Amino acid sequence: MNKIEIDHLSLNYVEKKGSFTALSDVSFSIQEGEFVSIIGASGCGKSTLLSVLEGLNRPSSGTVKINGEPVKGCGIDRGVVFQQYSLFPWMTARNNVAFGIKQSRKELSRRERLQLADAYLKKVGLENIQDKYPGQLSGGMQQRVAIARALAMDTDILLMDEPFGAIDPKNRTALWDLLLDLWETDSEKKKTVLFVTHDIDEAIFLSDRIILMDASPGRVLAEIEVPFRRPRVRTELLASKEYSFFKNNLLNVFYNETEEAGEEIHHLEKIAL
Amino acid sequence: METKHGHFNRYITSTIILYIALWLLQPVPNRTEGDPAGIAVYTMIAATVIFVIYLVLHIAAYDKPIFTTAKSIISTIFAILALWILFTAKTTLLEEALFPSPEIVLRQMISDSRLPADVLCSLITLGKGYLSALVLGIFGGSVLGMSKRFGNSITYITTFLKLIPPIVYIPYAIALLPHYESVSTFVIFMSSFWPIFSSTFVGVKGVEKQYLDSAKVLNVGFFSRMINVILPASLSEIFIGCNQGLAYSFIMLTSAEMIGGSAGIGYYIKYYSNFGDFTRIIVGILVIGILISIITFLINKLEHHLLRWKPN
Numbered sequence: 001m002n003k004i005e006i007d008h009l010s011l012n013y014v015e016k017k018g019s020f021t022a023l024s025d026v027s028f029s030i031q032e033g034e035f036v037s038i039i040g041a042s043g044c045g046k047s048t049l050l051s052v053l054e055g056l057n058r059p060s061s062g063t064v065k066i067n068g069e070p071v072k073g074c075g076i077d078r079g080v081v082f083q084q085y086s087l088f089p090w091m092t093a094r095n096n097v098a099f100g101i102k103q104s105r106k107e108l109s110r111r112e113r114l115q116l117a118d119a120y121l122k123k124v125g126l127e128n129i130q131d132k133y134p135g136q137l138s139g140g141m142q143q144r145v146a147i148a149r150a151l152a153m154d155t156d157i158l159l160m161d162e163p164f165g166a167i168d169p170k171n172r173t174a175l176w177d178l179l180l181d182l183w184e185t186d187s188e189k190k191k192t193v194l195f196v197t198h199d200i201d202e203a204i205f206l207s208d209r210i211i212l213m214d215a216s217p218g219r220v221l222a223e224i225e226v227p228f229r230r231p232r233v234r235t236e237l238l239a240s241k242e243y244s245f246f247k248n249n250l251l252n253v254f255y256n257e258t259e260e261a262g263e264e265i266h267h268l269e270k271i272a273l
Numbered sequence: 274m275e276t277k278h279g280h281f282n283r284y285i286t287s288t289i290i291l292y293i294a295l296w297l298l299q300p301v302p303n304r305t306e307g308d309p310a311g312i313a314v315y316t317m318i319a320a321t322v323i324f325v326i327y328l329v330l331h332i333a334a335y336d337k338p339i340f341t342t343a344k345s346i347i348s349t350i351f352a353i354l355a356l357w358i359l360f361t362a363k364t365t366l367l368e369e370a371l372f373p374s375p376e377i378v379l380r381q382m383i384s385d386s387r388l389p390a391d392v393l394c395s396l397i398t399l400g401k402g403y404l405s406a407l408v409l410g411i412f413g414g415s416v417l418g419m420s421k422r423f424g425n426s427i428t429y430i431t432t433f434l435k436l437i438p439p440i441v442y443i444p445y446a447i448a449l450l451p452h453y454e455s456v457s458t459f460v461i462f463m464s465s466f467w468p469i470f471s472s473t474f475v476g477v478k479g480v481e482k483q484y485l486d487s488a489k490v491l492n493v494g495f496f497s498r499m500i501n502v503i504l505p506a507s508l509s510e511i512f513i514g515c516n517q518g519l520a521y522s523f524i525m526l527t528s529a530e531m532i533g534g535s536a537g538i539g540y541y542i543k544y545y546s547n548f549g550d551f552t553r554i555i556v557g558i559l560v561i562g563i564l565i566s567i568i569t570f571l572i573n574k575l576e577h578h579l580l581r582w583k584p585n
Contacts, residue, residue: 054490080490085483090505090582099501103491135584 001068003157003192004030004053009062011048022048024217025062030209032156033190035183037203038211039254045218046196050161053194054080066157076104079150079191083162086146087134093121093145094130100149120148123186124178140171147179151186158183158193164202176205177234184231200254204247205234212254222253288344291351292324298358305369307377308362315379320354323347373552382556388541392560395526395537398454402461403522410466410518411511414473415503424478431471439464439525447533457529457537464525465518472514476507509583512576519572523565538564 011023023045030036038046051057052064055074064071066078079100080086087096097117101108108116118130124144134142143163150158164172183191197203203210204226212221227246228237237243299312327347334340354375360366362374382388417423442463446456480503488502504511530539542557 054486056486056489074489074492076492078490080487082483082487085481086487088484088487088502088505090508091501092582100491103493133582133584135582 001032002029002065003032003034003067004194005063005065005068006049007063007065009049009052009059009064011045011052011057012060021217023052023059024219026218026220027062028211028220028223030192030194032192034209035193035195035207036209036211037195037197037207038213039197039200039203040213040218040221041198041215043218044213044215046213047161048218049213050159050194050196053159054078076153077155078157078159079153079155081143081146081150081158081160081163083165086149087142089134092131092133093126093137094118096134096145097121097149097152100153104153104155116152117148120152121145123151123182124148138171140167140175143167143175144178147175147182151182154187156189156192158191158195160193160195162196162198164199165197172199172202173234176202180206180230180232200247200250201238204228204243204250205232205237210250212250224250224253286344286348288324288327288348288351291348291355292320294355295320295351295358298355298363301363303362303374304365305362305374307369308374309376313358313362313374313376315383316354316358316374316376319375319379320351323350370549371551373555377552378555378559381552382559385553385556388556388560391536391538391541392564394454395530395539396564398457398530398537399461399522399526402458402526403465403519405458406462406465406469406518407515410469410514411473411504414470414511414514415477415499415507418474418477418507419499419503427474428471431467431474435467435471439521440528443529443532453533453535456533457526460525460529461522464521465515468517468521469511469514472517473507473511476510477503479510480506509580512580516572516576519569523561527561 006029007027009023009026010021012019012021026045026049038049040046048057052059053066053071055071055078066075087093088099091099094114094117097120098110098113101113101116105113121127121130124147126141126144126148129137129141134145137145146163150160164175167175183193195203195206207226210224210226212224213219214221228243295317299317303310324347327344330340330343357375361369361372362376417427439460442460443456446459447453450456450459484502484506488498493502526537527539527542530537531543534540534543538557538561542554545553545557
């Protein structure tokens with residue numbers, strides 16, 4: 001079943017001098033348990049697309065369905081991690097996670113919420129910072145807390161908007177490993193993840209499928225299956241010839257844009273390991 | 274490495290020298306009639322209490338900035354006390370009837386029978402006026418700040434109302450309100466409401482969209498959003514208005530009591546000024562100063578505590 005279904009989605013921002021087309025006729029769908037990345041240059045509308053799924057923006061035309069139901073605003077069936085400002089700086093790490101749990105799992109008592117929050121902070125490798133405020137944590141630690149909150153809320157869907165965009169490369173790769181590990185092991189049923197990024201390695205390493213977007217107007221350029229089997233070992237995968245080959249082809253598609261893209265994608269799909 | 278000289282300096286400070294100077298002044302005979310002979314008991318008890326505080330801080334917090342600040346404040350108090358004694362009791366360089374010595378003022382302060390009632394009355398008036406302004410100002414400011422319709426117009430209107438010195442409301446308040454106490458309460462309310470209201474409005478209006486989005490995607494309900502997201506996010510702005518409102522309140526409290534009151538610390542000063550009782554006037558002034566300092570200190574502590582999450 002399609003967990004997420006986007007059909008002929010367009011979104012125009014009305015500005016003082018006419019309107020601006022952020023998204024034009026975007027269609028794709030995501031299976032349950034699939035990890036999909038959207039990649040594209042800034043201004044291609046990838047974050048706008050995610051904001052429609054988050055319920056923060058409404059489509060101008062077309063439909064966006066989750067579980068077959070049109071999205072009618074924000075909902076607790078979707079966990080969200082932003083690039084920044086996911087956390088509330090006036091709540092401690094523990095309270096930030098517990099506050100998220102409170103919204104999605106109302107049946108839990110305060111005590112249970114706090115215990116669960118601590119358990120999830122432990123899962124993301126943050127054991128002794130429960131009482132620290134986000135302002136006292138590094139950017140990487142803050143994103144770990146945000147991930148802990150999104151996972152603890154136990155939603156079917158995770159929407160991640162360049163969550164590691166502001167993290168230094170060393171910490172970023174550590175966060176990839178953490179995210180994949182938690183995605184594969186945390187819950188019985190794998191969550192459906194839609195992950196926005198502009199980092200091509202990030203997209204390849206994490207995803208089952210990559211959606212390439214292009215700007216003016218924001219549209220889908222290509223959809224590409226990532227052929228590498230899981231579980232993936234980052235150091236091995238990124239060093240492999242197949243990986244370089246795939247990445248180069250992906251970059252070609254990215255830079256050559258639409259014309260020959262169809263053929264290239266066809267070619268790409270044959271290199272499964 | 275601490276030299277012998279440095280070690281010596283650590284213990285012989287200006288504070289200690291001034292404290293000793295206060296004692297050395299004591300055997301000098303008084304030239305006034307009001308001051309008892311011998312040691313000025315109240316003055317020296319007060320000075321010694323302060324000195325003990327100094328010693329405790331010296332032991333407990335020598336390396337902390339609070340000690341440096343406290344040391345300067347205490348030295349200043351001692352210096353003022355010494356000069357005050359010198360110019361009044363010991364030399365009468367200042368007119369005795371206008372400038373009583375600290376001993377006489379302190380004795381009056383301790384033994385005054387109506388002072389506690391007046392202080393309590395002022396605190397109750399202040400509490401009623403300020404707290405109601407706090408509740409209504411924060412509530413009104415945040416409700417209007419959250420609504421999309423009210424934008425700049427509110428800012429202009431509140432700026433206008435904020436600029437009117439609240440003292441001009443007193444004639445109307447006297448004419449309209451049933452008794453003098455409610456006049457003071459009303460004027461305090463008027464002087465603190467607008468600063469609190471407008472700073473809350475500005476603060477709530479300026480809450481970063483990302484925090485609101487973050488709350489939205491978590492599906493946070495209206496009241497929870499208000500209490501857990503919007504108010505904390507605008508708290509430092511709100512405190513600016515609260516502090517400003519408090520400062521106005523103190524000014525207006527005593528003014529209103531002096532103009533139309535029948536009780537309270539402002540009325541106390543006004544009442545005794547009719548008799549030219551300068552001892553009690555100084556007592557009143559000192560008590561107001563001490564009260565304001567304590568309240569401001571407590572509010573600052575509260576602000577610091579509630580905003581402890583802010584990275585410096």
